[in-house]
Amino acid sequence: MESILSPSDLGAITLTLKLASVTTLLLLLIGTPIAWWLARTTSLWRGPVSALVALPLVLPPTVLGFYLLVSLGPNGPLGQLTQALGLGLLPFTFAGLVVGSVLYSMPFVIQPLQNAFSVIGEGPLEAAATLRASPLDRFFTVVLPLARPGFLTAIILGFAHTVGEFGVVLMIGGNIPDETRVISVQIYDHVEALEYTQAHWLSAGMLLFSFLVLLLLYSFNPAKPPR
Amino acid sequence: MKILKHLPFLLLLPTLFGQPIRLLADDIQVAVAANFSAPMELIATEFEKATSHRALLTFGSTGKFYTQIQHGAPFEILLAADARTPEKLVAEGAALADSRFTYAIGRLVLWSLNPDLVDAQGAILAEGGFKHLAIASPRLAPYGAAAIETLTRLGLLEMVRSRFVQGENISQTYQFVASGNAELGFVAKSQVYTAGKLNKGSGWLVPAELHNPIRQDAVLLNRGKDNPAAASLMKYLTSDSARAVIEAYGYALPPVSPR
Incomplete structure (x- = not known):
C-alpha cells in the first residue's frame, strides 16, 4: 500500500472520511426536524425554506465558497459572530470545512427525509394517537421505522456528496495537511503538479467508492412492485 | 405587423455591418x-x-x-x-x-490588509504575531516557490511553516489575504501596487536577491x-x-x- 499511496494521500483519505462522517451526523440532527416540518407544514414559509434548502443543488460551489470565505472572515458578519463567541475564525480550519459541507450537502439529506415523511401520511400517526402514544413516542416508534429507507438514502447521499466536495473546500480550506486537505484537493494538486500516477490511484479510488456507494443505495431501495 | 415579418432579417442586419471589419481581424x-x-x-x-x-x-x-x-x-x-x-x-x-x-x-510582496502589520523590513516574519501566512502552493506556482526561497534565505522557513495556508495559484493567495482570513501573505507585486505605490494595507517589497528571479x-x-x-x-x-x-x-x- 505504501508504495501506491503516500502518507499525505492517506492523511487526505482519513480527513475526508472524518469530514463526511461529522457532516452527515450533523445533517441528520439538523435536517430531520427541518424535513419533518417541511413535510407537514402548510405555512407560507414552506416555499422559501424549501428553496433555501435546495439552493446548493443549483449554485456553483464556488459561489458558496466565495461567500463563506468573505462572510466567515474577520470583516464578515459570521466571522465577527464566531470571534465574539470565542470560536475564532473558521476558514482554514476543520470546523470551517464542516460548516461549508453541512450547507453544501444539506439538500441531499433533507430531501430524501422529507419525501419519506410525506409518504407516511396522517393515517399511522392518527392510529398511534388513538392508542395514546405521545407525539415524541409517535415519532420514534412510528415515523422512524417507517422512514428507514429515507434515512438510509439521506445518510448515503449526504456522506457521498461530502466526500466528493471540491469547490467549497478549495475556497475556504487553504490546503493544510490533516486539517483541510481532502482527497479532491489532493487529486487536483497531483494533476496540477503533473503527478499523474498518484492522481490516477486516488481518482480510481474515488470512482470505485462512488460506484459502490450508489450500488449500495440502489440495492437498498429497489423499485417496489405495485401492491 | 409588416415589420414583424421582416424581423429575422432585421436581426441579421448588424452582422452585415460588422462583417467588413471582422474579415480582416x-x-x-x-x-x-x-x-x-x-x-x-x-x-x-x-x-x-x-x-x-x-x-x-x-x-x-x-x-x-x-x-x-x-x-x-x-x-x-x-x-x-x-x-x-x-x-x-x-x-x-x-x-x-x-x-x-x-x-x-515578477516581484514578491509580503502583504497585509492591516495598514500597521507589515513593517518596511519584513521583520514581522521573525517576530510572529500572526496566525496564518498565505503563500501560493510552491509545487504549483512560481510565486510560491519564490516565497519558500525567501523564507529559507532568511532562516525562517521552519519557524513559520506550521502557519502556512496555501492558495492553488497567486490569485487565490491574494484572496485569502484580501478577505482578511490570513493576516498576511506573499503575493505578486502586480496585485497590490498601482502606479508604484501600495494600493492598500501594508507591505514589504521582498528584495530581488532573496529569491531566484x-x-x-x-x-x-x-x-x-x-x-x-x-x-x-x-x-x-x-x-x-x-x-x-x-x-x-x-x-x-x-x-x-x-x-
Whole structure:
C-alpha cells in the first residue's frame, strides 16, 4: 500500500472520511426536524425554506465558497459572530470545512427525509394517537421505522456528496495537511503538479467508492412492485 | 405587423455591418498566468484598438495550462508565470522555440490588509504575531516557490511553516489575504501596487536577491503558428506601450529588448 499511496494521500483519505462522517451526523440532527416540518407544514414559509434548502443543488460551489470565505472572515458578519463567541475564525480550519459541507450537502439529506415523511401520511400517526402514544413516542416508534429507507438514502447521499466536495473546500480550506486537505484537493494538486500516477490511484479510488456507494443505495431501495 | 415579418432579417442586419471589419481581424486564444491578468486585459484592449485583432484571454495557473495544452487545448499563445513551462513545451515540440522571450519579471510582496502589520523590513516574519501566512502552493506556482526561497534565505522557513495556508495559484493567495482570513501573505507585486505605490494595507517589497528571479516567459504555441494575429500580439508585447503597462503594474523588464 505504501508504495501506491503516500502518507499525505492517506492523511487526505482519513480527513475526508472524518469530514463526511461529522457532516452527515450533523445533517441528520439538523435536517430531520427541518424535513419533518417541511413535510407537514402548510405555512407560507414552506416555499422559501424549501428553496433555501435546495439552493446548493443549483449554485456553483464556488459561489458558496466565495461567500463563506468573505462572510466567515474577520470583516464578515459570521466571522465577527464566531470571534465574539470565542470560536475564532473558521476558514482554514476543520470546523470551517464542516460548516461549508453541512450547507453544501444539506439538500441531499433533507430531501430524501422529507419525501419519506410525506409518504407516511396522517393515517399511522392518527392510529398511534388513538392508542395514546405521545407525539415524541409517535415519532420514534412510528415515523422512524417507517422512514428507514429515507434515512438510509439521506445518510448515503449526504456522506457521498461530502466526500466528493471540491469547490467549497478549495475556497475556504487553504490546503493544510490533516486539517483541510481532502482527497479532491489532493487529486487536483497531483494533476496540477503533473503527478499523474498518484492522481490516477486516488481518482480510481474515488470512482470505485462512488460506484459502490450508489450500488449500495440502489440495492437498498429497489423499485417496489405495485401492491 | 409588416415589420414583424421582416424581423429575422432585421436581426441579421448588424452582422452585415460588422462583417467588413471582422474579415480582416482575427481572434487569438491566449492563456494568461493568473498574476498577469490585470495588465494583460489592458494590453489586449490597446492591442485591439491598434490592430482590430481580438485577444481572447483565459486566466489560470501555468501548471493547468501546461496539462491542457498537452491535451489539445486551443491556445495559441501562453503567457506563463515561469520560464520552465514554456521551455518544456518547446522541448516537447508543442511550442515554437524561437518565439520564447521574457515578457515580465515578477516581484514578491509580503502583504497585509492591516495598514500597521507589515513593517518596511519584513521583520514581522521573525517576530510572529500572526496566525496564518498565505503563500501560493510552491509545487504549483512560481510565486510560491519564490516565497519558500525567501523564507529559507532568511532562516525562517521552519519557524513559520506550521502557519502556512496555501492558495492553488497567486490569485487565490491574494484572496485569502484580501478577505482578511490570513493576516498576511506573499503575493505578486502586480496585485497590490498601482502606479508604484501600495494600493492598500501594508507591505514589504521582498528584495530581488532573496529569491531566484521570477522570469515570466511568453511562447507561441503550435496552434498559433499559422495565425498572423498571434505573431502580431507576441510582437506587440515587446512594444513600448505594452512595456509601459507591464512596468506600471510592478513588474521588472528584461534589460535588453528580446528582439
